[in-house]
Amino acid sequence: MRVDSTDIKSIAYTEAGKFEETRFEKIHNVIFDSSNEASIIVAEEIAALIKEKEELNQPCVLGLATGSSPIKVYEELVRMHKEEGLSFSNVVTFNLDEYYPMGKDNIQSYFYFMHEHLFNHVDILPENINIPNGMVSADDLYQYCIDYELKIKSYGGLDFQLLGIGRTGHIGFNEPGSHLNSGTRSITLDHVTRADAAPAFLGIDNVPRKAITMGIGTVKSAKRIVLLGWGLNKAKILKETIEGEETSSVPATYLQDHDNTTFVIDSEASSELTRVKTPWLVASCRWTDILKLKAVVWLSELLGKPILKLTDKDYNDNGMSGLLTEEGTAYDLNIKMFNKLQHTITGWPGGKPNADDSHRPERANPAKKRVIIFSPHPDDDVISMGGTFDRLVEQGHEVHIAYQTSGNIAVSDEEALKFAEIICKLNPDNSEAKAIIDFLQSKTDKDIDSKALRQLKGLIRQSESLAATRYLGVKDENVHFLNLPFYETGTIKKGNLTSDDIDIVTSLIEAVKPHQIYAAGDLADPHGTHKVCLDALFEAIDVLKPKAFMNDCWVWLYRGAWHEWESYEIEMAVPMSPDQVLKKRHAIFYHQSQKDGVMFQGDDSREFWVRAEDRNRLTAKKYNDLGLADYAAIEAFKRYHF
Ligand code: F6R
Secondary structure, X not given: OXXXXXXXXXXXXXXXXHHHHXXXXXXXXXXXXXXXXXXXXXXXXXXXXXXXXXXXOOOEEEEXXXXXXXHHXXXXXXXXXXXXXXXXXXXEEEEOEEEEOOOOOOOOOHHHXXXXXXXXXXXXXXXXXXXXXXXXXXXXXXXXXXXXXXHHHHOOOOOEEEEOOOOOOOEOOEOOOOOOOOXXXXXXXXXXXXXXXXXXXXXXXXXXXXXXXXXXXXXXXXXXXXXXXXXXXXXXXXXXXXXXXXXXXXXXXXXXXXXXXXXXXXXXXXXXXXHHHOHHHOOOOOOOHHHHHHHHHHHHHHHOOOHHHOOHHHHHHOOOHHHHHHHOOHHHHHHXXXXXXXXXXXXXXXXXXXXXXXXXXXXXXXXXXXEEEEEOOOOHHHHHHHHHHHHHHHOOOEXXXXXXXXXXXXXXXXXXXXXXXXXXXXXXXXXXXXXXXXXXXXXXXXXXXXXXXXXXXXXXXXXXXXXXXXXXXXXXXXXXXXXXXXXXXXOOOOOOOOHHHHHHHHHHHHHHOOOXXXXXXXXXXXXXXHHHHHHHHHHHHHHHOOOHHHHHOEEEEEOOOOOOOOHHXXXXXXXXXXXXXXXXXXXXXXXXXXXXXXXXXXXXXXXXXXXXXXXXXXXXXXXXXXXXXXXXXXXXXXXXXX
C-alpha cells in the first residue's frame, strides 16, 4: 500500500469499507507492503513537522527510539538533510531510554546508536540532544529522572514520539507491570527483552539488567505518536496491543486511549490481526484461491477435524457461508482443497523423471537438474532443508551449495582459541596463531575482532560446512563460500548491501545456470542477515532475468530455524523417513561451533537440531491433522515467481 506523506493520519477508520474491517481494532494502524516504503513515509511526516515548526520559529521536540525498527527512518532523515537541505537546527530530541549502567562510548549504548544513525550526520545542535545518561550514580538517579521529565515539560512537551515495540509489549523500556501514569525512571528489564538483545551483546549474560526509561505517562503526553512494527516477530504482540484489552501486562495497550496515535506496520507484522488472518470473520471477502485454502485450513484446525469431514454447517457457523455460495457444497470444496494440499507432497524435490508432472510441484524435465542451495550462514542449508538436500543428491542432481556469509561472528572466542592453540602446538613458530592468542588474551568488550581472528573463525565454519556437505555426498568443488562483504564488519551491525555483494551472487548463478535455486525466505526480522541475503539473491535474479537460462530456473524458498511456512502457503512439502531425520541430525552435528551455548539462540534454548526436528515433525503432524498421510517429518517450501 502506498499512501501520501502526511496522509497516514487521515486514513481513518470511517473511510469507505474500513470501518467494518477494523471493528476488532482499538488503535489506528496502516499496513504497508514493505518496511522501507513505510519508513520513508514516517520520515516525511517528521520532516514536515520540523519545517512547520521552523516556519513558526518554534523548536520541534522529538521523542526518539533506538533498536532495529527506526533505522530506516533515520537513514531517510539523513538523506533528506544531505540531499534536500532539511535542517535540524530547530530540533530538540529526547531519547526514550538507555541501558543502565552504560557508558556513552560503549558501542552497545543508545548514545552511540543515535549518533551513528542520526546525530553525527545532521546539523542538530549538540546541546539539543537529550539521551538518558547511563552513568548517573545510583544516588543521583531518582532526581536525574525527575529532571529529565521536567526538561521535556520546559519545552512544552513532545511534539512527536517515535516508538518501536518489544515482544513483551514494552514501549520505551516500560516492561509489563508499568503504570499508566509512570514517568521517567529506572526499570528492571524483562527476560524476553534481554534475550532479544543478546545477539547484540554476544550473549545474554552481557546484557544489562536495568535501564532508564521515559514512562508511559511521558510517552502519552506527546501530541502525536507513531509506533513502528516490522516482521513476523512482532505479529503476535501487535495483535494483542491493537485488539486486546488495555492492561499493564501489555504496556503498549495504554496507547489505545491516546487520540493521535498510528501504528505503521508491514504486512508480516500485520499477519495476526483478525482482518488479515481471518478476514472472513470481519467482513464479506473476495475469495481468491489462496484465501480459500487459508480459510479451509483454518477451519479444519479450529474444529480439530480433517478437511474431508467439514460440513456445510461448519462453514456457515464460522463466517464462510459466502464461500459455500461460491463453491457449491462443503463436499465439493473439501475435495478441491484436499487435492490442492495433496499435490504439494513429493519425495522428488527435483521433479520425478518420466512421470506426469501436471499435478506435481516440480517439472519432470530435465531429469537431472543443476541446483544451487543458497545458505545465509554456513549451516542453514542442513538445518532448514537437510532432508531435501539429501534427496536431491541421491536422486542424481548436480547440487551446488553457496554459503552467503562467513558466519564468523557466531564462533565464540573460546572455540577460536582452541584452534589457535592447536596450530601453535603443531608449529610453535606460527606468528599468526600467536598473534590471535595474544589478541584474545587482551580482548575487552569494546574490541572488534582482529582481521586474523575473524579469518580463523570463518575457516572454522568452512571446515564444519565441508564436513557436512561431504557427508551428504557433495563434491568440494561444488561448495562455494561467497563471504559476502556486507557481513564482514566484525560487529553485529552489518554494512549495507552493495553491488559487490550482488555481483558475487550473480556470477555464481551465471556460472552454474541452475534449474532450481533454494534460498532462505525469512521475513521474521526484516533487518536480519537472512533478509539481506535474500535481497542480494533477488537483486541478482533481477539482473539475470533477461537471460534465456533463467526461463528454466525455479526458485524455492525455505524458512530458517525460527518459523515455518503456514500450511496453506506451502507449495512443495518434502516428507522424510525416520532414517532421513537421523541423517539430517548428523549433518547438523558437523557444525560443532554452533552446538552448545550458541550465541544467537534468543529466548529459545533448544539446540538447532532439536528445533529443526521439532519443526519438521510439527509440519508433518499438521498435514496429518488436515487428513493427509502420516509422515515422520516434512520440510516445506514456497515458490518465488520473478
Ligand atoms: C528503544 C526502545 C524499545 C524498542 C523495542 C523494539 O529505544 O525503547 O522499546 O523500540 O524494544 O526494538 P526493535 O526495534 O529492535 O525490535
